Amino acid sequence: SQTIHQWPATLVQPVGSPLSLECTVEGTSNPNLYWYRQAAGRGLQLLFYSIGIDQISSEVPQNLSASRPQDRQFILSSKKLLLSDSGFYLCAWKEGENFGGQFFGPGTRLTVL
């Protein structure tokens, strides 16, 4: 069966520091991968999605970037964090060609101080 991992689970970082959040998927190949941010425990904002290695689409201009160095690995990064980057970051995957929904990881709670 497929599983999705995110780490770390929680992170507290000072403003201006770098960021690296990792997401990996097991039990599937060539998944579509997604990064979301959830602010204030409500709406989900799609940040990036990827349909293949090194194929990244950015949804909103921001302080963040994403990379997919391997088929089942998706990394969210920043060179310098802002206070507004605080939030709950969710990674999700979907089988590439089917009509199903996305499956979410457990999330990373980021607090920028």
Place this chain on the structure above:
Amino acid sequence: AQSVAQPEDQVNVAEGNPLTVKCTYSVSGNPYLFWYVQYPNRGLQFLLKYITGDNLVKGSYGFEAEFNKSQTSFHLKKPSALVSDSALYFCAVRDIPSYKLSFGAGTTVTVRA
């Protein structure tokens, strides 16, 4: 563009009573609709989906959803709510060309004992 709306920020019901969480959609073409549930500080969990076929879709944890094309609605229902159903519920619609999901703002469900 595809979109969904959840008209209620909060729904409060007594345990044992029926639970309904409302969702309306706007799409061009056939809708692909989903419901997710999120417990505090957790990732989203997939409940059910409508792709095609029967208008009544059965999902996890005793939930079901009714697709109504004339009313462009996809309401989530449970005949008898449990306290453990208290959570944040999201409706979503899939954007076919890009395989992205557009989420509603979420509805907080509170089931009182």
